[in-house]
Amino acid sequence: MSDRPDPSETPGVVDFAAMQWTRATGAGLDPHEYRRVTDGLASVAGWGPAFLRTGQEHLRRAGDAGSSASAGAHLLAAARWFHAATLAPYAEAARAAAAADDALGRALAVLEPGARRLSGEGFTGWLRLPRSPVSDAGAVGTVIVVPGLDSAKEEFLDLASALLARGLAVFAMDGPGQGALAATSTLVPEYEEVVARVVDALGVPRVGLVGLSLGGYFAARAAALEPRVAAVATVSGPFRLDWDELPQPIRDMVARRTGGTDGAREFARHVDLTGLASRVTAPLLVVDGGRDVIPGVTNGEPLARSAPRGTHLSVPHGDHLLGNARSDWLPRLADHLAHALRGTTGGRARTAPAAHRE
Known part of the structure; x- marks a missing residue:
């Protein structure tokens, strides 16, 4: 609990x-x-x-x-x-x-004068390059950071720093209904279409994705449906939402981001990875906090279990977004994406040893 x-x-x-x-x-x-x-x-x-x-x-x-x-x-x-x-x-x-x-x-x-603003239909954000690329040809890969229900690109600067330190380029984005675009658009479940447009704008053959909170659903869905996703990680991402069980404050928040109660209910109905999890074939790391218990939210373990190359990392003392347990998951997540994009990660689905309690 x-x-x-x-x-x-x-x-x-x-x-x-x-x-x-x-x-x-x-x-x-x-x-x-x-x-x-x-x-x-x-x-x-x-x-x-x-x-x-x-x-x-x-x-x-x-x-x-x-x-x-x-x-x-x-x-x-x-x-x-x-x-x-x-x-x-x-x-x-x-x-x-x-x-x-x-x-x-x-x-x-x-x-970082080399950082570059990229915007397109349904997205905006900053492309940042590592200061000391591991490869002489530049960054070893590009990772898109996907925010969630009420988060934005400004919230995950430490994650971006960890990825940059491993020689990765980072595109920290806001999508429809998020951050800088929240006032002029609403959330959409078909986030793979947004990711496809981002990859086109980046001009790279493949990307890694990391999604946080609701962004975990967006990232997993995109990884299942967009073939250019070569590595993926989720943090506190929902596998499924049950609208009737969600606490009222969360329902209100979804309604604000989707234009009303009817839109919120329809959006929540789409948040279900049951039919997509097995199609996430890229190396996948799913991070959950043991104290992240919200009625109506099924956490990410079923995603890791169903994905062919999924790994589940459960941190018993971690809360939602695991801000109280950064050292238990952030270095491992950054390493996962770096290794996968270099082509050094493989293997079948497994469950990671749980982190020790503090």
Whole structure:
């Protein structure tokens, strides 16, 4: 059982901040700053404005910074805070998402001038190249990072860093209904079509995919239906959703991202990998947290069991997105994708030894 507050209940601000703690700090928010900001909140309604103000303060510090390194660090912090502002219902969520997108672009312009913005039908994001490619010909492969229901490309910067460190190029994206595109589009289950357009835009013969939370479903579906996916990993990805069992706050969130309750119910009906799992033939790593227990959500173990080259890594103390257990899965996931894209991974489906409890 999960030891976090029951997601079927509408939480007060103290419980809400506690629920978001490992996600926020796992995404790179300074834990002490997070405590200072959330301790000052009187209600969940104040979450968005407070986080937006904190991001704006980092923008001010970036403008006053005495070096490009300091400016870039503050701009990355601003991007994280602006994105985190969208995690609670907030009338100006679109403004916060746009601010996160802008801050990330400004940070990369300072820190990684070689980063390139790519946009097309249903996607936008940044292509980042490793500073020290393993191969003389450049990156050893390209990985697309796929966000989930209420996440965005600004949330998984540490994952991108781990992949870049292994000589991989990284395209961190927002798709329909996500991040910078949330205000102008809605979620679509046919994410393989989005991935196909991304691969076309990247101009590479094959890619790796890593999907987080609902992005895990998107990545697995794309891996089953898009032949250019050569490696895949999921983190806290659902195998199936049961709309009638989902907690009301999650239903509300899906409704906001799909244009209403009817669209949300129809979208949830499509989130089912039962008929697709066996078609995921690329090397697959499925990461689940033992404390990630949400009514109506079947976690990823059936996907790993059904995929011909699937491996299941269960971290007993891990929560949703495993922000409380980064060292238990992040290095292994990055290695999995690097090895698979180099062609050094193979073997049949298996279950990884569970990580030790803390």
